[in-house]
Amino acid sequence: MGDRxxxxxxxxxxxxxxxxxxxxxxLELVDLLAQGERSVEALAQAAGLGLTTASNHLQVLKQAGLxxxxxxxxxxxxxxxxxxxxxxxxxxxxxxxxxQAEVERARAAYFGPGDTExxxxxxxxxxxxxxxxxxxxxxxGEEYAAGHIPSALSVPLDQLADRLDELxxxxxxxxxxxxxYCVLAREAVRALAARGRHAVRLDEGMLEWxxxxxxxxx
Amino acid sequence: MGDRxxxxxxxxxxxxxxxxxxxxxxLELVDLLAQGERSVEALAQAAGLGLTTASNHLQVLKQAGLxxxxxxxxxxxxxxxxxxxxxxxxxxxxxxxxxQAEVERARAAYFGPGDTExxxxxxxxxxxxxxxxxxxxxxxGEEYAAGHIPSALSVPLDQLADRLDELxxxxxxxxxxxxxYCVLAREAVRALAARGRHAVRLDEGMLEWxxxxxxxxx
DNA sequence: ACACTATTCCATGGATTTATGGAGGAATGT
DNA sequence: ACATTCCTCCATAAATCCATGGAATAGTGT
Numbered sequence: 239m240g241d242r243x244x245x246x247x248x249x250x251x252x253x254x255x256x257x258x259x260x261x262x263x264x265l266e267l268v269d270l271l272a273q274g275e276r277s278v279e280a281l282a283q284a285a286g287l288g289l290t291t292a293s294n295h296l297q298v299l300k301q302a303g304l305x306x307x308x309x310x311x312x313x314x315x316x317x318x319x320x321x322x323x324x325x326x327x328x329x330x331x332x333x334x335x336x337x338q339a340e341v342e343r344a345r346a347a348y349f350g351p352g353d354t355e356x357x358x359x360x361x362x363x364x365x366x367x368x369x370x371x372x373x374x375x376x377x378x379g380e381e382y383a384a385g386h387i388p389s390a391l392s393v394p395l396d397q398l399a400d401r402l403d404e405l406x407x408x409x410x411x412x413x414x415x416x417x418x419y420c421v422l423a424r425e426a427v428r429a430l431a432a433r434g435r436h437a438v439r440l441d442e443g444m445l446e447w448x449x450x451x452x453x454x455x456x
Numbered sequence: 457m458g459d460r461x462x463x464x465x466x467x468x469x470x471x472x473x474x475x476x477x478x479x480x481x482x483l484e485l486v487d488l489l490a491q492g493e494r495s496v497e498a499l500a501q502a503a504g505l506g507l508t509t510a511s512n513h514l515q516v517l518k519q520a521g522l523x524x525x526x527x528x529x530x531x532x533x534x535x536x537x538x539x540x541x542x543x544x545x546x547x548x549x550x551x552x553x554x555x556q557a558e559v560e561r562a563r564a565a566y567f568g569p570g571d572t573e574x575x576x577x578x579x580x581x582x583x584x585x586x587x588x589x590x591x592x593x594x595x596x597g598e599e600y601a602a603g604h605i606p607s608a609l610s611v612p613l614d615q616l617a618d619r620l621d622e623l624x625x626x627x628x629x630x631x632x633x634x635x636x637y638c639v640l641a642r643e644a645v646r647a648l649a650a651r652g653r654h655a656v657r658l659d660e661g662m663l664e665w666x667x668x669x670x671x672x673x674x
Numbered sequence: 675a676c677a678c679t680a681t682t683c684c685a686t687g688g689a690t691t692t693a694t695g696g697a698g699g700a701a702t703g704t
Numbered sequence: 705a706c707a708t709t710c711c712t713c714c715a716t717a718a719a720t721c722c723a724t725g726g727a728a729t730a731g732t733g734t
Binding site for chain 2: 239240241242244245246247248249250251252253254255256257258259260261262263264265266269286302303304319320322323325326329330331332333334336337338339340341343344345347348349350419421424425428
């Protein structure tokens with residue numbers, strides 16, 4: 239008991255989880271999977287990876303125990319192994335943004351200058367309870383189908399311009415997307431503003447909503 | 457806004473945190489630092505690493521923003537950059553142990569067969585409130601000095617055999633150490649049992665105590 | 675200035691990781 | 705059986721990471 243070789247092995251086993259989180263590509267995959275299960279091909283396309291590359295990365299994640307698979311016909315669907323994996327990803331992002339300057343720089347470059355008006359979860363819940371607010375989920379339709387905020391309407395960002403008539407002309411519009419580091423809701427708010435509609439966004443997204451234990455509709 | 461190159465950079469920045477967690481050696485250092493700040497030399501010795509190797513790993517952790525340094529005379533003291541880093545380490549361990557078989561195997565090999573009687577934090581708090589319990593901190597003295605559970609007595613494991621007279625002959629003894637994956641308390645309980653004293657251990661340790669927001673004495 | 679201590683920086687070979695193509699495997703439909 | 709689809713496994717070259725020793729640097733005491 240307590241010898242060095244065994245200790246090294248134990249820590250190496252924990253490090254296997256760290257290694258799985260040590261690639262930006264894999265983190266993109268984890269972020270996608272946090273929205274719901276997907277096939278390898280869908281993941282590869284959504285993350286902009288080659289098929290074999292995506293498969294390789296998914297194998298690494300699976301080896302580390304972060305994801306599990308389910309086979310349906312010829313397709314293999316990957317999903318996070320548990321909600322604790324989503325929590326780990328969220329905490330990793332929080333630690334990075336709190337302590338690493340490079341994250342803040344990259345975030346600013348990704349989101350672009352300025353920011354859009356935002357709402358906290360609590361404020362959104364109040365507004366929903368009061369009524370009169372139109373909540374739109376601007377993620378791709380499959381992610382909405384895998385789970386969304388109750389009362390939200392699915393309006394994927396790329397359909398937003400064509401479906402303006404479904405949104406109230408003068409009522410309040412709130413958009414949300416995957417999470418704190420997703421651009422979709424920001425782009426939706428800007429796109430709406432460019433078309434003369436006022437909208438605000440939820441400050442975080444579906445990932446944080448789930449982690450907070452709030453109700454999810456499917 | 458939202459272009460791929462910027463997105464890749466952002467995820468790569470998060471991955472820098474993952475990379476820092478991708479080595480068993482570095483995780484051992486993080487685990488030590490979770491107990492309190494230490495000099496490079498002390499860390500190298502405690503982790504069984506060469507001095508330059510330890511310094512290298514610490515630089516990687518620093519670069520990732522997980523630790524910060526403080527200079528005092530010729531010594532440089534490293535410490536965790538925030539309690540969220542400790543939380544990240546704890547969550548990484550939890551995810552590993554929940555989803556990765558290898559962790560469980562390595563844990564069993566490290567801790568040895570069988571287990572000692574244990575107590576939860578809540579039970580310990582009750583027993584302390586009732587009185588009549590002797591709580592011993594079996595970590596090295598410097599870690600006790602950096603913060604310990606109120607009312608605990610510092611009895612480093614390597615002094616335990618020589619200081620049996622300080623412990624009640626028939627009262628209840630509870631030992632604790634660094635955390636859920638630390639052997640010290642288990643070894644203390646066994647050592648006491650081998651000398652005819654009955655003792656139990658706290659199921660987790662100082663790391664989890666701090667993260668739970670419970671009071672810490674110095 | 676000098677010796678001394680504690681740490682970081684630098685160079686190096688060996689090991690690991692990465693992206694990518696092509697072959698191989700499993701389930702499905704004809 | 706056969707072709708098709710979707711995915712995994714294998715091989716490979718480029719890039720990165722690792723431990724280690726020696727040189728360089730910052731601070732302390734004489």
